[in-house]
Each structure stands twice: as structure tokens, then as C-alpha cells.
Amino acid sequence: MGLANDTFISQVEDLLNGRVVIPSIQRDFVWMRPDVRDLFDSLYRGYPVGALLLWKTSLAVPFKTAAVVQAAKSAHQPLYLLDGQQRLTSLAWVYRPESKADGRLIDLRFDVRTEEFVNPSAVQRKDPLLFPVSTLLQENTQFYQLLLKAGVPFDDSHFDTWTQRLQKVNSIRHHQIAVITYESDDYEEVAEVFARLNKGGRRLSKGDLVYSAIAARWSDGLDTMDAFHQELQDSNFALNREAVLRLMSLLAGTGAHHIKLIGADVDEAALKEAWHATERALRFAVDFLRGECSIPRSEILSSPNVAIVPALLLHHRDGKLHPGEAQLLRRWVYTAMGFSHYSLQVEGKLDAEARLIRARGGEGLFTELIRRASGTRSVDSPLHARDLEQKYSTHPFFRLLYIAALRGRARDWATNIAISDQPMHSGAKIEFHHVFPRARVQSAYAKEEWNSLANLAFVTGQTNKMISSKLPAEYTVGIAPERLAEQWIPDDPDLRSLDRFPDFLAARRRLLADVLNRMLGLPAQAGQSARPGHRRAACRRGGDRGGHHRAHSRRTERARAPHGTRRRGPRGL
Structure with missing residues (x-):
């Protein structure tokens, strides 16, 4: 991990020129105009405003359209902005107003009399002593000319003081900020680093990073996956990304440790095939859990991972069970729930169960699944x-x-x-x-x-x-x-x-x-x-x-x- 200080304006230029991009796992820009105003007030007063977290990797990580117009794309591998999007974007909007992607400019003004940053009303915009901050931030700005144009003569008692205040706004360009650059090609590791450093914002899960990596190889992958998650949610059977990705990874043949889905040997065709199998398998599983097990919604499950074994089994069986097997699979579901089967070592247990489903059949399969789900208890030991x-x-x-x-x-x-x-x-x-x-x-x-x-x-x-x-x-x-x-x-x-x-x-x-x-x-x-x-x-x-x-x-x-x-x-x- 590299740590250096850089000027805010240099980082803004990198964002505008495509040398820094927003990874697709980042949330959208959410700050309001008062947030932008408060950021500039903090910078003007020299208050700390946090650090930027950049990710350097040789992987082809997909990035989203930023909230600024990035006029050029870097000829080199860009850096991915994991933390600091709101601050950097806000600065870019004010520094270069025409870069705001939606075309609706932010009109931030500085009141030279009170040293306040203002989102002006229509009346305030006519006040000549409310100076556009975007103008003040430009290089080689002639502050005395701005004051003269505003009707403040050289002999005004406030002229020198107000000139210094305008210069102080311009010095925000050179405000130093800590820039943390984390270099890694390990998505799982990056997810852990981000989760620990960014607890105040949107917590990035390993599942988010895997979804992002899938989108890098499958152009409409995120939209397809998000649509299915919405379908599950609308059916009151929402499952978290981690569980769904574990199932997808098992169906892709890479094991339950879903980080393997981003391996070089898993191309777009393999991802599409595994995802479509995942949707099919989960539809089978949700119908089974509702109809056979009387579980009306996913929140009743002790763990979302309980859905994976029924999904795998029904997928391999084309949605069909032999007489008596529905009762046995239902018993497994209740056993896995009752004894908190997936509280620990989730991937290892799922890998073993997937091997069993592929290798065994008949009552012996269910006997072994139930034995494993019973944990340390004897499979025939009654509750007292x-x-x-x-x-x-x-x-x-x-x-x-x-x-x-x-x-x-x-x-x-x-x-x-x-x-x-x-x-x-x-x-x-x-x-x-x-x-x-x-x-x-x-x-x-x-x-x-x-x-x-x-x-x-x-x-x-x-x-x-x-x-x-x-x-x-x-x-x-x-x-x-x-x-x-x-x-x-x-x-x-x-x-x-x-x-x-x-x-x-x-x-x-x-x-x-x-x-x-x-x-x-x-x-x-x-x-x-x-x-x-x-x-x-x-x-x-x-x-x-x-x-x-x-x-x-x-x-x-x-x-x-x-x-x-x-x-x-x-x-x-």
C-alpha cells in the first residue's frame, strides 16, 4: 500500500482526464449542493477532509460512467477510485462547471465580506461581492481585477483584506490530501481492505467485487443479475449476493469459493451459462422451499445458503424428485436450519455437498446430507x-x-x-x-x-x-x-x-x-x-x-x- 500527499487539483485533473475512473461497484454520486458548499468551507478553513483510496491493478475491472465528463481516456491502465468519489466529483464540478455530466451547473459563490460559501438565490446572484468559486479556482486569476469589476476601488479600506480572502479560496487548488494507493490483483483482498477503510460509506462486499469482475467480461451481466435479484425481492425471497454467487460458482465448476469466478479461464460464455443455470436452479429451490417446506419468505431461513443444496439438487434432477425424496430433502432443510449448519466453513461444506450430489443418488445421498447437517449430534438422537x-x-x-x-x-x-x-x-x-x-x-x-x-x-x-x-x-x-x-x-x-x-x-x-x-x-x-x-x-x-x-x-x-x-x-x- 502506497501513501503519498498530492494536491486536490491534481487528483481532479486525473479524474477529468480519465486517469482515475469510478469502478462499477461504487455507488452513484449522492451529495447535495449543501454538501458541496460544506466541503469548500472545510478546505478554506484548512480542516481535514479525509483521504482518497485508489486501487491499482492489472485486472480489467469494469468502470461506470462518472458524474463528470471525462474528456479523454488514459492510454495506460487507470486507477480505480474506491473512496473519495463524492469529494473529488464535487471539486471537479466547481473547478470545471462544464464537466458536470447532466449539464446542470453548480453555482457556488464566495461572499468576500463574510468568508462564507453560498448556494445563491436568484436575488443573491445579482450581488457583485458574491464571487463564483469556479472563477476563483482558476490558475493565474487576477483578484484585484475581480474586485475592481465588482465596484471595489483600490482605495477602499477592505481592498487588501478582500484580495487576501480571494487568494485563500484559490489556494484550495494546492490543498494537500493523503492519497492511498493499494496495488493488488486479488479482488478478495481489495474487498477486505475497502471494507475496513470505508466503514462510513457504502460497505463493499466481496460479492460486489465479483459482480463487478463478471461485468468486465459480460457486457450486460450486471443488468441481467440485478434484474433477477429484483425478481427475488419482489417475490419476498431476496438472497444476498454471496449466496447466489456461491451457487453460480458451483454450477460453473469452480467450487463454492466464488472468487474463483474471476479466474482467467472463466470467459463470457461460461459466465452466461453459469448464470442462466443459477436462475433456473434458484427458481426450483424457491418453489420447493415455499411449497414443500412452508417457508414463505427468505427471512425465515437461518441462512441464505440453505437454498443452495435444494437448488443444486433440483437443477441436476431437472426439477424432479423420486417418490419420498421431497420429504427427505425437506428434512435436510429443517436440519440445516435447526442446527445452524452454515454458521462456519460455508464454502467447504458446500463443496462437499456438491460432490455428494454429483456422485450419489437414492436414499444414501439424503442420509449423508442429513448426517452432515446434524453437526456433532448423532443423526438419530432425539431432542429432549x-x-x-x-x-x-x-x-x-x-x-x-x-x-x-x-x-x-x-x-x-x-x-x-x-x-x-x-x-x-x-x-x-x-x-x-x-x-x-x-x-x-x-x-x-x-x-x-x-x-x-x-x-x-x-x-x-x-x-x-x-x-x-x-x-x-x-x-x-x-x-x-x-x-x-x-x-x-x-x-x-x-x-x-x-x-x-x-x-x-x-x-x-x-x-x-x-x-x-x-x-x-x-x-x-x-x-x-x-x-x-x-x-x-x-x-x-x-x-x-x-x-x-x-x-x-x-x-x-x-x-x-x-x-x-x-x-x-x-x-x-
Whole structure:
């Protein structure tokens, strides 16, 4: 990495002459006129304005049309401006107004009386002592002539002071700025450098750089890929670029480490073929996840990478599965989600799974995929009630239980209408309801209990409001027993009183473990799996644990969850 100081005007000239270009991964120019004014004010006062980050590479990196007219293209490999586009473009617009690409000039004026930079109104433009900054920035400007033309004679008491102020504006040309030049042909490395140096702006991902590199070899590649991402988003199944590129790389035969897509041996034809296969595979996968797995939107997935194995498999099978395989693939999806299969070593796991899909078939393929997705657990080891202790709405099991409620057509406790993930009526949006309301239990029991997964159910917003802070012993009287059973509420009414809260949790954990075992294709838990003597929390006021848990910050009763669900308690779906 090289670090040098250069004048701002020299860097502006490099931009205008095509020696510095804007890579296609950069965001568009977004500054407003007040931002440009404030930049010049900072430069005039000698304030620091950051550094420029340039990327030097021998790779053919695509660049976008800049917001300035670049009159010439460099005969040599240009430098790519990764950080500083807003500042450099603003200076270019004022220094050479005709370079503004859209033709709408920026009229920035300097008030020599107050030393202020002004975006003038129509009336202010008639003020002769508001000098155009573009004029002041030019080389060999005759400042005394400007003052004389403005009606300020030599013998005016302000003449010398105002001349010095005009000269000070002109000296912005020579303002020194740090220029960092990073030389590398490694896209992944450059992405990491940029991400660390540019946290205040648009964070550049490795996926952005790979997309940019693809566009260098495929003229309409970015438009094609962006159009498909928009299609996914419109279908409520947006997937991040990293996951989509991993699938594309696997289909291109370069492995899940998508940086390999920019290898010299991957030409335009190969990229087009791999991308069209990616679109086809993902359409298969999204339909499978929605239809067979009852996953209504991508946010429910524990990781976007969960979509890759179904996409690969269905692509190789031309969208067809043998009898019984849909259930096995669904079991794999739930297993990968429930045990956070892609939390670590994503590329290595996907590479292994892609090899399995190519090499094996039949039930043996799914057995091995499920074994791998189970992690360190035995593939036939059931979940027990104790496995759900200290699990909250942030845990993947909660997502599976939400899917189970949708699959089971669970109905709202008040309306008796099946809950919907994306209802039209705002009052029907699903909220994560505390069965024992927090307001009634937080003073007597530990947060790890009242905020646990076993105390959460799915109801509509209007029902949640109706229940308010009532205890279940009170509000469940008017709810049909089958409604409660659909959400695995223990049928013993005695468990719904405040003093039986820990017993309610223990009983419901056993029921929830049964639900998860069925979803994951695991054996039923044997006998009573809750911990013997599961004691009531010693958290009543004056107890040994209550003070600690009451110290936890109280979150809002209702916080919006992504795309259509609401929750009470910690972060959820």
C-alpha cells in the first residue's frame, strides 16, 4: 500500500482526464449542493477532509460512467477510485462547471465580506461581492481585477483584506490530501481492505467485487443479475449476493469459493451459462422451499445458503424428485436450519455437498446430507425438553416452530382464522406473544424463563392487544381447546396459574421437543425428559437470582420483526 500527499487539483485533473475512473461497484454520486458548499468551507478553513483510496491493478475491472465528463481516456491502465468519489466529483464540478455530466451547473459563490460559501438565490446572484468559486479556482486569476469589476476601488479600506480572502479560496487548488494507493490483483483482498477503510460509506462486499469482475467480461451481466435479484425481492425471497454467487460458482465448476469466478479461464460464455443455470436452479429451490417446506419468505431461513443444496439438487434432477425424496430433502432443510449448519466453513461444506450430489443418488445421498447437517449430534438422537432450555426467539428452533405453526394451519385464538405470514389486514399481522405476559412474571421469575422459547406463541396483533397482561388462567377460558393444542399449550388448566409457571414451561418444552423431532425426522424423546426437580426460579424479590435478571434492559413490548411479523421480547424472525 502506497501513501503519498498530492494536491486536490491534481487528483481532479486525473479524474477529468480519465486517469482515475469510478469502478462499477461504487455507488452513484449522492451529495447535495449543501454538501458541496460544506466541503469548500472545510478546505478554506484548512480542516481535514479525509483521504482518497485508489486501487491499482492489472485486472480489467469494469468502470461506470462518472458524474463528470471525462474528456479523454488514459492510454495506460487507470486507477480505480474506491473512496473519495463524492469529494473529488464535487471539486471537479466547481473547478470545471462544464464537466458536470447532466449539464446542470453548480453555482457556488464566495461572499468576500463574510468568508462564507453560498448556494445563491436568484436575488443573491445579482450581488457583485458574491464571487463564483469556479472563477476563483482558476490558475493565474487576477483578484484585484475581480474586485475592481465588482465596484471595489483600490482605495477602499477592505481592498487588501478582500484580495487576501480571494487568494485563500484559490489556494484550495494546492490543498494537500493523503492519497492511498493499494496495488493488488486479488479482488478478495481489495474487498477486505475497502471494507475496513470505508466503514462510513457504502460497505463493499466481496460479492460486489465479483459482480463487478463478471461485468468486465459480460457486457450486460450486471443488468441481467440485478434484474433477477429484483425478481427475488419482489417475490419476498431476496438472497444476498454471496449466496447466489456461491451457487453460480458451483454450477460453473469452480467450487463454492466464488472468487474463483474471476479466474482467467472463466470467459463470457461460461459466465452466461453459469448464470442462466443459477436462475433456473434458484427458481426450483424457491418453489420447493415455499411449497414443500412452508417457508414463505427468505427471512425465515437461518441462512441464505440453505437454498443452495435444494437448488443444486433440483437443477441436476431437472426439477424432479423420486417418490419420498421431497420429504427427505425437506428434512435436510429443517436440519440445516435447526442446527445452524452454515454458521462456519460455508464454502467447504458446500463443496462437499456438491460432490455428494454429483456422485450419489437414492436414499444414501439424503442420509449423508442429513448426517452432515446434524453437526456433532448423532443423526438419530432425539431432542429432549432440556435441549430447549435457555433458548429464545433468536434460536433457529423458534423459526422451525413458526414454520410448524404455518404448516399445521394454526388458527388465531380470537378470530379462529388460520394465521398468515403476510396478511393484507394490518391487525392480522403475526406477533410473538408471551403466553404468560411479561408484565406479570418479570418481577417473580428470571428473564431466561419468561422470555424463553417455551413461553412464546403466535397470535395476531389484535388478539395480542386483547389479551394484554392477563394471565393464561384468565384469558384461555374463552379459547377453544383445539386452538391451544395447535400451538402446543399444555392441556392441564392448573399449569396456567402464576405459581405454576415453571411447571408450564417444563410441560411445554416436552411438547415443543416432540414437534421438532417430527420435523427433523428424529425419534420421539423417551419418557419425561425435563430435568428432575426443575425448581422454580429463585428470583422472587429478595431471592438470589432476581436482582441479576431484573437488571437486564427492558425491551419494548412490540418491536417490528422483518416483513410482516411482530414480536414481543428479543429479536426474532
